[in-house]
Amino acid sequence: MVKLAAKCILAGDATVGKSSLAQLFRSDGAHFQKNYSLTAGVEVLVKTVQIPDTGDSVELFICDSSGKEIFYDVLEKLWEQPDVFCLVFDITSEQSFNSCTKWLERARAQRPYTHLPGVLVGNKSDLDGRRVVERQHAEQWAVQHGMEYMETSAKEMENYDSPFRSLARSFHRLYLEWVDSLHSVI
Numbered sequence: 001m002v003k004l005a006a007k008c009i010l011a012g013d014a015t016v017g018k019s020s021l022a023q024l025f026r027s028d029g030a031h032f033q034k035n036y037s038l039t040a041g042v043e044v045l046v047k048t049v050q051i052p053d054t055g056d057s058v059e060l061f062i063c064d065s066s067g068k069e070i071f072y073d074v075l076e077k078l079w080e081q082p083d084v085f086c087l088v089f090d091i092t093s094e095q096s097f098n099s100c101t102k103w104l105e106r107a108r109a110q111r112p113y114t115h116l117p118g119v120l121v122g123n124k125s126d127l128d129g130r131r132v133v134e135r136q137h138a139e140q141w142a143v144q145h146g147m148e149y150m151e152t153s154a155k156e157m158e159n160y161d162s163p164f165r166s167l168a169r170s171f172h173r174l175y176l177e178w179v180d181s182l183h184s185v186i
């Protein structure tokens, strides 16, 4: 039974639903706050994820920030040495999807020499009637950048835990690979 800890950075434009998703995940879907206030600075949410079919677990430290340019200095500090990252956009906002390139670059720049597992999340799937970013398009973009794609609705509490569970599994997998590589040299 192994207990790991991973730092997860939450990236994406303001108002895409980053805080809503992270809060829901932490509270096991206990509540969705309609008017969730914009995160003023930063917040770290901690939650332990059990890895299926193993006795292992990953404690995720989810670093949430407002995503406003004004906090870039704070962000720089908060984003140091991430292990995994969750990139969120709003399926009804083209702009939030276009920003993903910038967020991805910023995230990867934090760990230029290591593989940084990431997921791309299209949130607000409940607003499908106002969708401007096609699922297939987002999926292609994600695959192109070595990420998994999933859609969520924090409002409808749909799929909100999938991104974080997937990241925990990826991190656990990397850990197993690392252990294997150690065994191979001794």
Ligand code: GDP
Binding pocket: 012, 013, 014, 015, 016, 017, 018, 019, 020, 021, 033, 034, 035, 036, 037, 038, 039, 066, 123, 124, 125, 126, 127, 152, 153, 154, 155, 156
């Ligand atoms: P953040 O700035 O990325 O952290 O976004 P927030 O979590 O603060 O959410 C911004 C706004 O979008 C709030 O008014 C939320 O209630 C709303 N919101 C978040 N997730 C969803 C969702 O899945 N569907 C809908 N319809 N609204 C959402």
Ligand code: MG
Binding pocket: 018, 019, 020, 037, 038, 039, 064, 065, 066
């Ligand atoms: Mg927020």
